[in-house]
Amino acid sequence: MRNILVIMKKELKRFFTDKRLLLSLILPGVIIFVVYSLMGSIVNGLVSPDKEHVSTVYVANKTEDFDSLLESAGIKWKTAEYPDADAAKEAVKNKKLDLAIVFEENFKQKTDNGLVPTVTFYYNSTEKQSAAFFQSVSPIISSTFTTVTVKANAVPQDMATKEDVSAMVITMILPMLVLMLLFSGCMAVATESIAGEKERGTIATLLITPVKRTHIAIGKILALSITALLSATVSFIGVFASLPKLMGGSGGNIDMSVYGFGTFAGTFGVILITVILFIVLLSVISTLAKSVKEASQYAAPVMIIVMVGALASSFGSGKPETWQYLIPVYNSALCLKGLFSFEFSALNFLLTVGVNAVLIAAGVFVLARLFNSEKIMFNK
Amino acid sequence: MEEILKVTDLKKTFVLSRKQQITQKCGKYKVAVDGLSFSANKGEIFGLLGPNGAGKTTTLRIISTLIKADSGDAVVDGISVKENPDGVRAKIGFLTSELKLEDFFTPDYLFDYFSNLHGVEKSVAEERKARLFEKFGIKEFAHVKVGDLSTGMKQKTSIVISIVHDPDIIIFDEPTNGLDVITAKAVTDFLKELRDSGKTIIISTHIFSLAEKICDRVGVIINGKMTACETLAYLTKEKPLEDVFFDLYKKEMGEDA
Structure with a gap:
């Protein structure tokens, strides 16, 4: 337990005292806000009604x-x-x-x-x-x-009425955007921390200590999740803050205040479990890769799968079946969609969290096994 | 003489990739270590001597639990690498040029970090850090990021960090490789000093002069097999170590040599 903390602390120090790395985590959110707001204002100018018109x-x-x-x-x-x-x-x-x-x-x-x-x-x-x-x-x-x-x-x-359209756009765009942002945030830190350490030969120094492999895996995953979550939160704030402006053109009356504390708490829960799942998945990929570059190459097709899952939830019409909440990534997207269209169900939420938690545990186990494998850790 | 390391019938075969098979002109499998046995005593410097590719590094990695042997075992201070690798790791300090330190951190931070991972008590770690940093002259650059250090400074830092937990057995793969004469001397002097304080040191090297200078006993590895394992004094009774090695090499390789 103590070793998990020691490793976690070091990883966090690595990320949070490196200005360049920190900037690369925060910048996407800021850029999203600026670009979306700009896009929104332009579109808004095009479609807002002429005041003189009778x-x-x-x-x-x-x-x-x-x-x-x-x-x-x-x-x-x-x-x-x-x-x-x-x-x-x-x-x-x-x-x-x-x-x-x-x-x-x-x-x-x-x-x-x-x-x-x-x-x-x-x-x-x-x-x-x-x-x-x-x-x-x-x-x-x-x-x-x-x-x-x-x-x-x-x-x-x-x-569809205009209100419906804007509500639809939010529920369509948000889950996909959020999942994409989460994944890319996770990708940056996980590949750097694991494939990067492997590439530079620094992970062997850690493996030679008597620390249990499981503890190394958990420590890394926790630190990476916290870092990715920060990146995700900044991006998420960026998206949310710019949405009213972005949608201003078509709806004009998107009011974010309709979403209460419950919605945001639920959203945070879904994001948290999804971030950890992504980190575990990307950590396994990064461990299998020989270098950061290779890890990014392996992660690209996975990103496409995540995108497809998120997109599928956007286009799915009607109420999703309960079993659909057993499909990872897709269930996170469905949950987010449900939260923002006020069709939240505790059962589906718990299913999503449960399925992801099981996968995370399995991932930690696999990761620890990989850390123990000389073929994986020392394949040059 | 108290035996602290016992290696019995160690075997390790690597599966080669297609590319390696072509470049090394051999089959699918490469026997790196072939039934190797030897033992090291407490308070001595034991040298594994052999040409490149003889299996020295593989042997040291197996003892350090970084890789697993196909068969055979190594028992370190009563603990088997097979049965309790975590226990062995707590007993040894392993140093090789392949174990790198993260560029982003300072020697000072890394010393604390690894002390923590080894569960060294804070006051003990502080005292040890002050002593070792002083000895290796790390104090001057203790707060400079590893990435900004020279090769020699990095090597010194690596040495210090590999022994944060004051291990009884220090395994050192090619200790003076890539070091200038001054740093190399500091390293060899330190190894002797560790031996004199009762530690056991296992090194691998292909440099005969180094082996002659510091080793108490030498094991000559050729083609993954131990061809001789004697005290340095016994081996070099009649001829210099280099000549002894070539005699062994010719005998092992037969007419090919």
């Missing part, structure tokens, strides 16, 4: 108080006339019209009688004025008439 709207079966509702909300608009709703829809599609609203017949009467009539919106999701106008009008209608079904139809056929 939107045109077609309303079928207009209620009496429609005009006054919009006026009191301070919205400027022009009413356009079309022969029927279909013609108006076509106009929205062709970007001639910003918004078409179809109230169900006898709308007012139905709401008064406690029925639930439907209001259907048609807007063009590819047109910034149209999307913005829809976003300002639809909440007014839905909040005024509490017993109403609001149907939002983006034309052309893009049935």
